[in-house]
Amino acid sequence: MSRKLRFGMIGGGRGAFIGAVHRIAAQMDGQAELVAGAFSADPDRSRASGADLFLAPDRVYGSFDEMATAEAARPAADRLDFVVIVTPNHQHFAPAKRFLEAGFAVVCDKPATFSLAEAVELRRIVDTTGQLFALTHNYTGNAMVRQARALIRSGAIGPVRKVLVEYSQGWLSTHLEATDQKQAAWRTDPARAGAAGCVGDIGTHAENLARFLTGLRITELCADLTTFVPGRALDDDANILLRYEGGAKGVLHCSQICVGDENALNIRVYGETGGLEWHQEHPNELIVKHPDRPREIWRRGNAYVGPEAAALTRIPPGHPEGYLEAFANIYREVFRALRADLAGEPRPADVEFPTIEDGVEGMAFIDAVVHSHGAWVPLPRA
Amino acid sequence: MSRKLRFGMIGGGRGAFIGAVHRIAAQMDGQAELVAGAFSADPDRSRASGADLFLAPDRVYGSFDEMATAEAARPAADRLDFVVIVTPNHQHFAPAKRFLEAGFAVVCDKPATFSLAEAVELRRIVDTTGQLFALTHNYTGNAMVRQARALIRSGAIGPVRKVLVEYSQGWLSTHLEATDQKQAAWRTDPARAGAAGCVGDIGTHAENLARFLTGLRITELCADLTTFVPGRALDDDANILLRYEGGAKGVLHCSQICVGDENALNIRVYGETGGLEWHQEHPNELIVKHPDRPREIWRRGNAYVGPEAAALTRIPPGHPEGYLEAFANIYREVFRALRADLAGEPRPADVEFPTIEDGVEGMAFIDAVVHSHGAWVPLPRA
Amino acid sequence: MSRKLRFGMIGGGRGAFIGAVHRIAAQMDGQAELVAGAFSADPDRSRASGADLFLAPDRVYGSFDEMATAEAARPAADRLDFVVIVTPNHQHFAPAKRFLEAGFAVVCDKPATFSLAEAVELRRIVDTTGQLFALTHNYTGNAMVRQARALIRSGAIGPVRKVLVEYSQGWLSTHLEATDQKQAAWRTDPARAGAAGCVGDIGTHAENLARFLTGLRITELCADLTTFVPGRALDDDANILLRYEGGAKGVLHCSQICVGDENALNIRVYGETGGLEWHQEHPNELIVKHPDRPREIWRRGNAYVGPEAAALTRIPPGHPEGYLEAFANIYREVFRALRADLAGEPRPADVEFPTIEDGVEGMAFIDAVVHSHGAWVPLPRA
């Protein structure tokens, strides 16, 4: 199919953060082009945002519903191929349902939905409509994360025994939501963020990353949630003990009150015969540890790195790739699947991106964490 | 001017490296769109490359000359705004001259030209035509490089005394050009690369970075060039003593035979009252040293970072930006200038990108280095 | 008192590890001299060890009891000033009691005793005899650990909210005790190590370090202990949630099955207005984080470092001090106290070394951990 894919965006107007990230990521490889959007519930703000982005005014809408109706009516030659949803959590489900049912593929920011029940229902809709649904657990798009997973799968460290995963931030160490900081406001508001604060925002990334790397599900967990900042409604800190299927143990901790930390998403996985370590803030390196020989620093882009990572690499070793490139890798994989879908062909066997299943797992994780109250709770498959 | 800028590309077809980098960088912010190209001297290869990029077949050309003629004849409404030149060094001058004289702005990969004489002549053409000419010394697009320069300019480290700059690679430690490796082939060929190998390819980046940071010119240098790999015609290693205007001293060394090094471009600048250190492979950090208090790690994206760096930052601290984002920052600045030019307005006072002056300086540096033969040679303004 | 202090050693014969460490540490500053020892329960081995150390044969003994009797009978002019106990855990209490009651000061390796009950009883003996008793929680002897504590005490990071402390090793990832490895054998044997394996050996260091830095006691904890290596009797891995007095939360995890890790004792402490981070494997640096300015790297030996750290520093900045120097600092402090005791003078107000109180706390920690079985248990003052 010799053309760029066309997409529209829900949310992500002026002042948003993640919308711009999605636009850069989706368009990085010249495979897709933003052509429509409902960027804000405020029509003026939506229009202004569309103008910033050089969109045709008639494809900038005041609501996702209006957009779905209008875009579905367009001729095939310029109809949208997919929609990107970057609104706060409580506004994921409705547009996702609307567009999926209108026949559009959907890429949605995480966590999948506002609640576990919504996620389960969304899964049903995805299954029923048969549309592609991708969830941007972007860190799994890092080349060296893929390499780590490939090593674990290959048996390089033996059966997994221990997982240490953490996501530490400091930006909410004060009552920032009392100012007009938009990012802080919705993330700390139960009506918009859902049942969890820190755990929903970044703990789910940690859970997803650990599961992606190891292929293991948590069977039960014991969580100690805290709200340190006076006046805040949701957790801003969480320490969680993990038990995995097969007997592995783990710790997941995440926080938004760790002063001076930025996006310290770090994971260490230890197996019977080796260990791996990856740090999001230095994503081009993967530390590999052995019982009887020097630890190794695997660096992205080298010939010795395997095909899974090489496929998600744009530039040579030593020229750092970062957050946006990893994010774009999620889109790169989505596009491989979507082009196959659009062509009526089977998806490539090795295509890999987070789906609604990851969304359901993430919401089940949040659900268990907020119900733990310091006791062990099971994490059944939802 | 409420539209995307339109650009074409000379070189950068299938198998090339830097062409794809320029395409990503130029289009990262949704400010510009590739619409034409002469991607290869082989018309079939050029066409295939254009198809990969979803270009209209009638805007894919077999030569830059053909492209210049055809594009100059197009109506203003879809005429190119600028051209990007990403051919090997010996093919910079001719297309640059052709497009500048045809009324197009030009963005050109470094080094500017094949020889110092060509660079001086190109400067004359730029001056005469009044067109924008930008040279992609991309490392100066790093936010923390800008921060370092701002600190030096502000007097934070006092008058500069010592500069240590290095660019170390290992990929040419064997006779790689004897295989069909395209990147190695032209870089080691005097007919295509020019008078210098390693010095032209990466030494010029080091020279440019040091000058950008400190604002100081080299007045004389003493260079010891070596070709370590048997059968190679150009230098693959260089150690150079530097003397700067104002009395500062320095060392610049670069190499392509340092096994295991990737793109180790590192710079340390010491002044009378402080020191700075930046490492390209960890570009989001800037190390600042003081005589009497703890060294600091300035990290991109934080509120304490100054406006020069903030202007070239897309995402929050702790989410790493890398090589492509820095490269895109050069384009971001170019577009600010170019949009002003196109609107007939003065350029913003703080706009900053490498120009033909940097190109002339770089070629003068190469010229001095290859004529040094281990003795001190002056580096006059060309 | 213008002479070297004289000391004897219990345990630490040929093949031991920690005995040699104590000898180097105690004698590093030329303040003390080893003159006697009961290095092994095997008299031949004890004698051979004494000869290795150039001791007079008549001061090398076959048992601690024999040594206590003989040394107590010596004239004041060459009588021992203190005794160092470096036997396995189950052999701490008896010699400590014997020597304390015979009028000798005692320095003992950690954990203090085999059981909490023994520790409590030993505290009674220390109190009754009035002798000095020091416990070598050696990591608290690191200069930058002292600096971290001083910063916390000064309010530099505000009230503590979160503590993350970990001690990760990999040397017991296989059934090493099945070989004749002496260090592995006793540490994994409940009859010699006590109720805990990994937690007793290294978890107690983590607990002690966190308490030393923050000045906070754990009020309750929830521990998930695991024995990963088949055939092993004691825990080789532990993940523990912590709640501190005053509302701080924490995580302590330790392991001896983390393949490739060596002595990864790391601590991060976050307060309301700052954060601190120290890594035992890079002990000369202390990372200090702020909400609104660059993070700082405080480096040992600089003039800006405070008096607490300066007092425990032997060499200038940039010349690394390590494990042995930190260990020697515990002795340096002990000697300040002991020389005062011997002179019948009050101890210096700022003298600081781990005492039997730390020993009781450590044993109470072990006791709580092994009784938790994944549930919250209180940690009362013993």
Next chain:
Amino acid sequence: MSRKLRFGMIGGGRGAFIGAVHRIAAQMDGQAELVAGAFSADPDRSRASGADLFLAPDRVYGSFDEMATAEAARPAADRLDFVVIVTPNHQHFAPAKRFLEAGFAVVCDKPATFSLAEAVELRRIVDTTGQLFALTHNYTGNAMVRQARALIRSGAIGPVRKVLVEYSQGWLSTHLEATDQKQAAWRTDPARAGAAGCVGDIGTHAENLARFLTGLRITELCADLTTFVPGRALDDDANILLRYEGGAKGVLHCSQICVGDENALNIRVYGETGGLEWHQEHPNELIVKHPDRPREIWRRGNAYVGPEAAALTRIPPGHPEGYLEAFANIYREVFRALRADLAGEPRPADVEFPTIEDGVEGMAFIDAVVHSHGAWVPLPRA
């Protein structure tokens, strides 16, 4: 020989730095004991220093000459085995000559002498007397430096092509010698330090380390010396191009005006098939680079580290050893040789410490550097 070695010290009284380092290093392993000294030319200061060190008053002297006479007259049973010289450079030769000729082994701080001529003469005296003479180029005592040398000797990186060695300090970035800072005063005084400042003090360490690792001699060099601080007589900064026997090239730069640097002695060696990197401030690690597989971090104390490094290791991996331990390793080797000498036996075949040959080489290096004046000068064997 079942006794501790006895030694005396020349220099190193109160207020000195390196004297205390030698005392700790020489006595670290309980193999030697300080019993005499002429610690200062001021007899009162010498006596006070001796008392600090618990020496018998009758073995504390007012001059090295007095000491040599008195100690030579003592009975064999308590006669000194060796003497340590830690005076400023201009006072190395006379005491070394005096004690060597009186039949004592000598350990001397670096650089060997005040001038090349003195070094050559001292070599003659060492040869004539047959006494052991060791020069404390202490960095070669680092275990991972030994490992690096062993790897190079084994051919692990192939024939050496490039050496990058640097020693960067910042403590003399101001006119510190104008205060009463004793260390600064003599090091910047031509009458006491010799012909070079920075180059003599630390450049010689860099030269020695590079030669030790690679086994290669410099054949010619080109040096650009600078005195940045007004009022200073000697160089405080040097940038030097190196050419080695066999065709390798190199850069050595050293400085004492690099604000914020402490003891940044770093070396990188690249061969045809690999590269090595060692940083003195993180001495327990050795970075090994390969053309086609991940870079490795070799860490001191592991079983995979070879016998040369293992022999100079006291504690397990992950417990850092530092400057003092490396310094003590020089003594450890000296003692192996000295005990053999005293027993009239041949020295162990693998004994390794810096000798007067290293001293002559170092002085020849200084001599060449100060005579270069920016031009290439040969470095003949002296």
